[in-house]
Amino acid sequence: MKKYLIALMMALAPMTASAAGGTVALDPIATDLTNKASLQNGMATFVNRCMGCHQAGYQRFERAAQDLEIPANLVEQYMIFDPNKKIGEQMTVAMASADAKKWFGNPPPDLSLETRLRGADWVYTYLRSFYKDTKRPWGVNNVVFPDVGMPNVLQDLQGEVVNHCTPEELLAAAHGNKVDPLTGQKMASCKSVTPNSGSMSEEEFDKTVYDLVNFMSYMAEPSKMVSGRIGTYVLIFLAILFVFAYALKKEYWKDVH
Ligand code: HEC
Known part of the structure; x- marks a missing residue:
């Protein structure tokens, strides 16, 4: 019996691995739930940039305010945009799932548990991997999520990423300037950004996305902070x-x- 179980697990292992992002190398990050400033910044980005479409139905505003040490009145004033919503309620949005499916092809999923589903590295890489593709409805495609239905909602910060690479090159190394391990030289980047099309430098943008994913990791397991x-x-x-x-x-x- 035990043998069959092991065989079954081994057969299923490659499936879970490929579901998490195929052949693309993910950019790893170390999330840090003790960094309150990062989590607060991430929450601000999340409510401003993501909650127009996505909700976090398992998270309450009030709990996040307490855990992240943000005064409740600031959360009420600057992070809750629906006048009928109270701070004790869940972080849901009013967009109906059926409408969303019509507009985007796929409805924007609830993001409460997203970093547990895909992993923080995946989400971090995904948000930084949109690139121009005029064949797609929103004019963008994504390296780790081909033919994604989501527009690049952070494009005004990152700038317009234009790639001049073959799909194979994209798959091999799409992220920033990697250092060649043999020569120590910076390798030619596959990624190029239209000059002055974004309001942030690459470092600033990476930091913003890091904070956002850090917050999403907190959300996926809020009790981790306390249990530690x-x-x-x-x-x-x-x-x-x-x-x-x-x-x-x-x-x-x-x-x-
Ligand atoms: C304009 C609406 C819209 C906004 C704003 C938006 N998204 Fe999305 N997002 C979508 C849609 C639609 C999908 C589903 C795409 C698909 O399945 O093709 C999606 C998918 C995703 C996914 C992949 C989900 C999965 O595992 O399949 C992640 C992660 C994600 N969004 C994160 C974010 C984050 C973080 C933000 C804020 C920075 C954000 N989104 C803002 C519309 C949006």
């Missing part, structure tokens, strides 16, 4: 308990030995 802290206390408690338990054991056994 509690875990430390539990270990300290166990260490202290051990001293007393050991002393008690010695006391009980002292006449036997």
